[in-house]
Structures are given as C-alpha cells and as structure tokens.
Amino acid sequence: MKLYYFSEMPHHEFPDAEGDKYPSLRLAFPNTFFSPEIAHRNYQRYLDEYDFADQAGFDGLMINEHHSTPSCVNVSANMTTGILARTTKRAKLLILGNILPIQENPIQVAEQVAMADLISGGRVLSGFVRGVGVESWWANTNPVHNRERFEECHDLIIKCWTTPGPFRWEGRHYHFRHVNPWCLPLQKPYPPIWVPGTASPETAVWAGRMGYTYVPFLVSFEVARELFDFYRQGAAEAGRTVTPDKLGFLICAVTADSKAKALQAGRNFVWRMGPTLRGPLEYFSPVGMRSRAASQFALKARSVSLSKMSYEELVENYYIVAGTPDEVVDRFARVQKELGIGHLLLEAQESRMDHATTMRSIELMGKSVIPAMTRI
Amino acid sequence: MPPREEVIVVGNTKVHLLVGGQGDPLLVLHGAGGNRGWRRWMAAVGEHYTVYAPTHPGFGRSDAADWMESIDDLARFYLWFLDVMGLSKVHLLGHSIGGWTAAELATMRPGVIDRLVLVSPTGLKPDEGEIRDIFFYPPEELLEYTVHDPTTVPEWAELFGGKPGLEEIEGALRNREMAARLTWKPYMFNPRLAHFLPRVQNPTLIVWGREDQIVPLICGEQYRRLLPNATLRVLERCGHLPPIERPDVFANLVLDFLRRA
Numbered sequence: 001m002k003l004y005y006f007s008e009m010p011h012h013e014f015p016d017a018e019g020d021k022y023p024s025l026r027l028a029f030p031n032t033f034f035s036p037e038i039a040h041r042n043y044q045r046y047l048d049e050y051d052f053a054d055q056a057g058f059d060g061l062m063i064n065e066h067h068s069t070p071s072c073v074n075v076s077a078n079m080t081t082g083i084l085a086r087t088t089k090r091a092k093l094l095i096l097g098n099i100l101p102i103q104e105n106p107i108q109v110a111e112q113v114a115m116a117d118l119i120s121g122g123r124v125l126s127g128f129v130r131g132v133g134v135e136s137w138w139a140n141t142n143p144v145h146n147r148e149r150f151e152e153c154h155d156l157i158i159k160c161w162t163t164p165g166p167f168r169w170e171g172r173h174y175h176f177r178h179v180n181p182w183c184l185p186l187q188k189p190y191p192p193i194w195v196p197g198t199a200s201p202e203t204a205v206w207a208g209r210m211g212y213t214y215v216p217f218l219v220s221f222e223v224a225r226e227l228f229d230f231y232r233q234g235a236a237e238a239g240r241t242v243t244p245d246k247l248g249f250l251i252c253a254v255t256a257d258s259k260a261k262a263l264q265a266g267r268n269f270v271w272r273m274g275p276t277l278r279g280p281l282e283y284f285s286p287v288g289m290r291s292r293a294a295s296q297f298a299l300k301a302r303s304v305s306l307s308k309m310s311y312e313e314l315v316e317n318y319y320i321v322a323g324t325p326d327e328v329v330d331r332f333a334r335v336q337k338e339l340g341i342g343h344l345l346l347e348a349q350e351s352r353m354d355h356a357t358t359m360r361s362i363e364l365m366g367k368s369v370i371p372a373m374t375r376i
Numbered sequence: 377m378p379p380r381e382e383v384i385v386v387g388n389t390k391v392h393l394l395v396g397g398q399g400d401p402l403l404v405l406h407g408a409g410g411n412r413g414w415r416r417w418m419a420a421v422g423e424h425y426t427v428y429a430p431t432h433p434g435f436g437r438s439d440a441a442d443w444m445e446s447i448d449d450l451a452r453f454y455l456w457f458l459d460v461m462g463l464s465k466v467h468l469l470g471h472s473i474g475g476w477t478a479a480e481l482a483t484m485r486p487g488v489i490d491r492l493v494l495v496s497p498t499g500l501k502p503d504e505g506e507i508r509d510i511f512f513y514p515p516e517e518l519l520e521y522t523v524h525d526p527t528t529v530p531e532w533a534e535l536f537g538g539k540p541g542l543e544e545i546e547g548a549l550r551n552r553e554m555a556a557r558l559t560w561k562p563y564m565f566n567p568r569l570a571h572f573l574p575r576v577q578n579p580t581l582i583v584w585g586r587e588d589q590i591v592p593l594i595c596g597e598q599y600r601r602l603l604p605n606a607t608l609r610v611l612e613r614c615g616h617l618p619p620i621e622r623p624d625v626f627a628n629l630v631l632d633f634l635r636r637a
Contacts, residue, residue: 137512140560140561140563142556142557142560142561143556144553144556144557144560280512280513280514281514282511282512282513282514283512286511286556287511287549287552287553287556288552288553288556288557
C-alpha cells in the first residue's frame with residue numbers, strides 16, 4: 001500500500017474565540033485575521049515539510065486547494081505543484097485537486113498540469129474535484145451547473161491532452177474557437193486521473209466508468225465500502241476490473257516517539273473535523289449543487305457529524321490515527337484489510353501542530369511505517 | 377368564481393396554471409418562492425378580472441426547463457404562453473423575480489400588455505445597497521428578512537405556519553434551484569434592462585414595502601425613473617411580500633390602477 005503525505009497549509013494563528021463570533025470560518029471570517037508575515041513563514045515551513053516527506057520516502061505528496069478559509073491557505077494547487085515539481089525528486093505529485101466546475105478556462109488547467117508534469121519528469125497524478133460549496137461561492141459559479149461543468153471541463157482537458165490542435169470547442173458552458181495548447185504532459189496519453197468522494201454516488205459511478213482512481217475522504221469504513229460498490233458498479237458498466245491500485249482512502253495521521261506524544265499531536269486534527277466545517281448548510285452545499293440521491297447519501301454518511309465526535313471516537317473509528325510507529329503500522333494495516341485499497345492518503349499536519357512535531361512524524365514514517373507498508 | 381387548475385403545454389413544457397375570477401385577463405407571475413396558490417388578494421382582484429397564475433417552468437409541479445439560463449428566457453417563454461392561451465392583450469403583474477420577468481417581457485413586446493404592475497421587482501442593480509443574497513441563508517432565516525411582521529399577515533398560518541410535508545419540501549427545493557438557475561450571475565439583475573425600459577410606455581404601477589429587506593426600495597425609484605408612465609406606491613410596515621403582507625390594501629391598489637384602463 002502506498003502512502004501519501006498531505007498538508008492543508010492551515011493559517012490557525014488567531015484566537016479561536018474570534019472565529020466563534022462568525023457563522024463560519026469559511027466565507028464569513030474576515031481576512032483581517034490573515035497575517036502576511038505569518039503566512040510567509042508558514043509557506044516556507046509547509047513547503048519544507050513537503051520536501052522532507054519526499055526525502056523520507058513517501059510514495060506521493062498530495063496537494064489540494066481551498067478558498068476563503070483559514071483551514072487551507074493553499075490557494076493554488078497547481079502553483080504548489082509547480083514548486084514541488086522542482087524541489088522534490090522522486091515522490092508522485094498528487095493534485096487532489098483542480099476544482100473543475102469553478103474553472104473559467106479548462107485549457108489553462110490542462111496547460112498548468114502539463115507544465116508541472118514536464119518539470120517533475122512525469123510525476124504528476126492529476127486529480128479532479130467538484131469542490132465544496134464554499135468554492136462555488138468564492139468563484140460565484142452557479143452551483144446548479146456544478147456537475148455539468150465538472151464533466152464538460154474534464155472532457156475539454158482530456159481533449160487538450162489527446163487531440164492535436166488546433167480545434168474548436170463549443171459546449172454548453174465552455175466556448176473556445178482556437179484550442180491549441182503548446183504545453184502537453186510528459187506522461188502518455190496523460191497523467192493518471194484521480195477523483196475524491198465524500199457523498200456523491202454519481203461521482204463514484206462516474207469515476208468507476210472512467211477507470212480513474214477513486215478516494216473517499218474521511219468517511220467511515222461502512223460508507224467507504226458503499227462508495228466503492230458504486231465505483232465497482234460504474235467500472236462493471238464499462239467492462240473494467242477494479243484492482244486495489246484504483247482505490248484509495250484519506251485519513252488524518254501522526255506518529256511520534258511515544259504514544260502520549262502522538263496522541264497529543266493528533267488532537268490538532270480535531271480542529272479540521274469541527275470548527276473548520278462549522279457553518280450553514282448553504283455555505284457547504286448551496287442550492288442545486290447536490291442531487292437528491294447525493295443529499296440522501298450524505299445524510300446517511302454523516303448521520304453523526306464529525307464535529308459531534310469526541311477525539312477518542314475519532315481515533316477509535318480511524319478518522320485519526322495517532323500512535324507510535326508500530327501502532328500506526330497496525331492501524332494502517334487494518335485500514336487496508338477493511339477496504340482493500342492500494343493508496344492511503346495521510347493528512348499529516350493540521351491546525352497548530354508545530355514544525356518539529358510534523359518533521360519528527362515524517363521522519364518516523366519514513367524510517368518505520370513506509371517500509372512496513374511496502375509489504376502490505 | 378373559484379379557481380380551476382389547468383395544465384398548459386408550451387413547446388415541450390407542461391405548465392401548471394391557476395385560473396380564477398372573471399373579466400379582462402390579468403397574468404400574474406410569481407416570485408422565487410414559487411406559486412403560493414389562490415391567495416386572498418387574488419380572490420379580491422378576481423371579482424373584476426380573470427386571474428391567470430401559472431407556475432414557472434422548473435418550479436412547483438411544472439415541467440423542468442434546465443435549458444433556461446436567465447430571466448429573459450423566462451420572459452420569452454411567457455410570450456409564447458400568451459400565444460398558446462390565445463391572449464392577445466393582458467394586464468401583467470409580477471412579483472420579485474416575476475416582476476423582473478414582467479419588465480423584461482414588456483421591453484420585448486409592450487403591445488401585448490395593457491397595464492403593468494411591478495411588485496418589489498428585482499432586475500436592476502441598486503444605485504445604493506445590495507439585493508440580499510437569498511441563496512446564502514437557510515429558508516427560515518430568509519423568511520425573517522422577507523416578511524416585516526408575521527403577526528400582521530392574515531394568511532401566515534396557512535402559508536408558513538405548518539410543518540411542510542415531503543411534497544412541499546421537494547417543491548421548495550425545486551423552486552430554489554430554478555430561481556438560482558435563472559438569477560445567479562449577475563445576481564438578480566440584468567445590466568442591459570435599464571437601457572430597454574424607456575421603450576415601455578404602458579401605464580405602470582410599482583409597489584414596494586417600505587421595510588423590504590430583500591430588494592432595496594431605491595430599485596423602485598430607479599424603475600419609476602426609467603419607465604415613462606410609472607407611479608411608485610410604497611406600503612408602510614410592509615416587507616418584500618406586499619400581496620401577502622397587506623393583501624387588502626394591495627388588492628385595492630391593483631384594482632384602482634387597472635380600472636383606469
């Protein structure tokens with residue numbers, strides 16, 4: 001099983017009581033609490049940690065993007081990937097991912113991913129996501145078009161990578177008369193495509209049909225298995241066989257020299273389960289963004305909100321893994337056994353987890369956990 | 377005369393329609409909240425006019441129209457609706473996004489309209505302030521902004537008092553989705569509308585609630601300036617729903633205005 005390092009690049013250097021005064025940390029919490037000086041230092045730190053994860057032996061580095069939120073100030077997955085393409089040597093660069101429905105120019109996305117793939121020597125894994133509703137507000141993109149735009153944007157990007165230009169694109173949402181990108185991926189026909197999922201059965205079926213690698217984020221084993229069943233349904237429709245290499249899973253994880261230290265560090269993940277997800281439903285799932293089936297599935301999948309779970313419950317139910325390297329190996333093995341996955345994505349830094357703790361966790365993962373995982 | 381429900385086919389789209397009353401035709405276009413049924417003000421106006429109250433495509437139980445993109449699409453649809461109904465000239469009344477639709481329709485074919493009533497219409501960018509983002513709030517919070525004082529609303533219990541059933545919840549979701557489809561960007565206005573409104577010479581009554589927290593009253597003043605024959609009437613102690621919040625006053629205003637035809 002392959003392991004991936006992931007940091008959301010949080011900006012949690014403000015008093016929590018200030019955040020509590022607003023309906024949500026996303027969209028509503030004023031950016032007067034953003035500190036450019038702190039962000040300058042944080043970006044250096046977070047990029048150093050990514051570089052170290054590459055050196056420590058992680059199979060991949062996952063990079064994501066959010067907007068209008070202190071929970072993630074990585075505002076450009078492609079920019080970060082471009083940096084890491086140059087500073088890292090061997091790990092795959094998993095962009096998970098570009099938020100397709102909010103893109104105004106899919107050709108530029110195709111070009112940027114291609115450029116990162118070229119700089120990195122063909123190490124890019126190109127994830128495509130629908131985004132949470134917050135991103136639709138940020139971009140002012142009509143959420144009722146979210147799925148249509150996702151699929152059309154995807155289709156145009158793939159065409160950019162597979163069809164010699166120039167050509168014309170006249171879709172429903174995208175219109176380009178002269179498509180001829182002079183930047184194409186090194187990997188052929190194009191970088192592997194990954195798709196995350198939290199609640200949408202349609203996305204799982206679609207990913208299966210397309211043969212893309214599918215990764216549920218922070219759900220229970222039971223829900224993940226149901227989503228994988230939808231994925232297999234789509235794969236079967238297209239006559240595809242599903243191997244572990246097509247299935248991934250994302251959890252939060254930290255290790256340390258002692259169990260007590262690891263459990264202490266793991267508490268930092270609670271912030272991303274609660275306060276950063278707090279807010280009106282309309283922020284996270286604006287009107288029309290989810291189908292009725294997805295809404296019903298989401299209700300079931302989140303019958304108990306992550307924010308309502310105690311730290312102990314989050315640990316017990318594998319949303320958070322925190323322990324010594326040996327304990328972490330056991331926990332990861334259990335995840336693999338439960339889900340039959342080939343990729344485990346680790347959100348490995350959060351909130352106020354300090355640099356030293358993060359670096360030590362990466363180091364221990366490299367020394368003890370990653371070698372053990374290669375045997376699973 | 378009690379209203380009857382009909383289903384009208386316009387192009388490939390089936391539209392639910394309430395028809396009631398007697399007299400010259402009055403077409404009523406509802407707001408983003410959907411067709412609220414045969415209301416008290418309609419019964420009063422229906423004593424003198426035949427009220428046609430369709431449910432917009434994509435709303436309530438009318439067919440979906442996912443191909444529509446904007447309010448001017450809806451306006452063109454209603455021109456077609458009038459053809460299908462054989463109505464060559466109507467009084468036209470629209471509320472909120474229905475008012476915006478009525479204004480767009482009037483700029484397209486003013487000759488098909490006799491008198492025009494715009495009730496708290498969206499459609500213009502406010503010179504000052506903003507149109508509240510109705511999609512940003514939970515429905516219950518939005519209702520607080522929409523109605524000035526629930527205790528003065530005669531039909532409150534019937535309209536908003538009960539716990540909605542599954543069909544009502546699904547209907548409300550459809551209404552919000554279609555409203556979002558039509559109005560998302562630019563939010564609730566058409567930057568070109570102001571340039572076309574001077575074409576509309578029809579006598580026009582604009583009605584606004586003084587306490588409207590959805591669409592600023594200044595939009596009413598802008599409509600009045602841009603429409604050559606318009607009067608603006610502002611109702612005190614009233615929010616964004618004059619026909620619901622002040623049904624008797626509203627019905628009398630409309631009747632007084634239409635009778636001058």
